[in-house]
Amino acid sequence: MTDPANDVAANLAEIKARIDKAAAEAGRPAGAARLIAVSKVQPVEKLESALSAGHRLFGENRVQEAKAKFPGARERYPDIELHLIGPLQTNKVKEAVSLFDVIQTLDRPKLAAALAEEGRKQGRLPRLFVEVNVGAEPQKAGIAPADLAAFLDECRDVHGLTIDGLMCIPPADQEPAPFFALLSDLAQRHGLREVSMGMSGDYELAVRLGASFVRVGTAIFGERIKPGTHA
Numbered sequence: 265m266t267d268p269a270n271d272v273a274a275n276l277a278e279i280k281a282r283i284d285k286a287a288a289e290a291g292r293p294a295g296a297a298r299l300i301a302v303s304k305v306q307p308v309e310k311l312e313s314a315l316s317a318g319h320r321l322f323g324e325n326r327v328q329e330a331k332a333k334f335p336g337a338r339e340r341y342p343d344i345e346l347h348l349i350g351p352l353q354t355n356k357v358k359e360a361v362s363l364f365d366v367i368q369t370l371d372r373p374k375l376a377a378a379l380a381e382e383g384r385k386q387g388r389l390p391r392l393f394v395e396v397n398v399g400a401e402p403q404k405a406g407i408a409p410a411d412l413a414a415f416l417d418e419c420r421d422v423h424g425l426t427i428d429g430l431m432c433i434p435p436a437d438q439e440p441a442p443f444f445a446l447l448s449d450l451a452q453r454h455g456l457r458e459v460s461m462g463m464s465g466d467y468e469l470a471v472r473l474g475a476s477f478v479r480v481g482t483a484i485f486g487e488r489i490k491p492g493t494h495a
C-alpha cells in the first residue's frame with residue numbers, strides 16, 4: 265500500500281521538476297512558472313499533505329469552500345498564497361476580497377465596479393487577473409479577445425484597478441497550443457506580467473508557451489469526488 269500523503273508530496277515534486285524542465289527547454293529562467301495546487305473538492309487531509317510537503321500556493325474555485333478551509337490553514341502557515349480561479353458572483357465580492365491574494369476571474373464590467381468599491385471599503389485588494397474567453401465559446405465566462413483592450417482600459421480609467429495578468433481555460437475538445445499562444449501574446453501586447461494557463465493534462469505545454477502560473481489539481485491530489493456522489 266502507498267501512503268497517500270507521500271503521493272501528494274511525490275506528485276508535487278515531480279510536477280515542479282517537469283515545470284522547471286519545460287521552462288528550461290523553452291529558454292525561460294528557473295522559477296518563471298509557478299505551480300498552483302488546485303485543492304477544490306479534495307479532502308482536507310490532502311491539503312494538509314501538500315502543506316506538510318512545503319507547498320504554499322493554492323487555487324480554489326468557490327468562495328464558500330475556500331472560506332471553510334483556508335483561514336484555519338493560514339493561522340498555521342501565514343505564507344499561504346491563495347488564488348480564486350472560479351467564477352465570482354458580485355454578492356461574494358466582500359468575502360473574496362478579504363480571503364484571496366489573487367482573483368484570476370475578473371470577467372465583466374459589473375464585477376470590476378464591485379471590486380473597486382470593495383477595495384475602497386477594505387483598503388486593500390487582491391491582485392487581479394482578467395479571464396479571457398480564448399475560444400470565444402458562448403457558454404463560457406471571460407472577456408472575448410477582441411474586447412480585451414477596451415475592458416482593460418475601462419478597469420484602469422473608470423475603476424482605477426490595476427490588472428496584473430490574464431487567465432484562460434481553453435476549449436475542452438481542442439488542441440490547446442494555439443489558445444495558450446494567444447493568451448501569452450495578449451498579455452505581452454498589453455504589458456501584463458502574469459499568464460495563468462495549463463492544467464493537469466497540458467501544464468508543460470503551457471509553460472513552454474509562456475505560463476507564469478499553471479493550475480494543477482488531479483495530477484497532484486488524484487481524482488476529485490464528483491459532487492452528488494458519496495463514497
Ligand SMILES: *Cc1c(COP(=O)(O)O)cnc(C)c1O
Pocket residue numbers: 302304325349350433462463464465479480481482483
Ligand atoms: C479544477 C480546475 C483546474 C485544475 O484542473 P485539473 O484538470 O484537475 O488539473 C484548473 N483551473 C480551473 C479554472 C479549474 O476549475
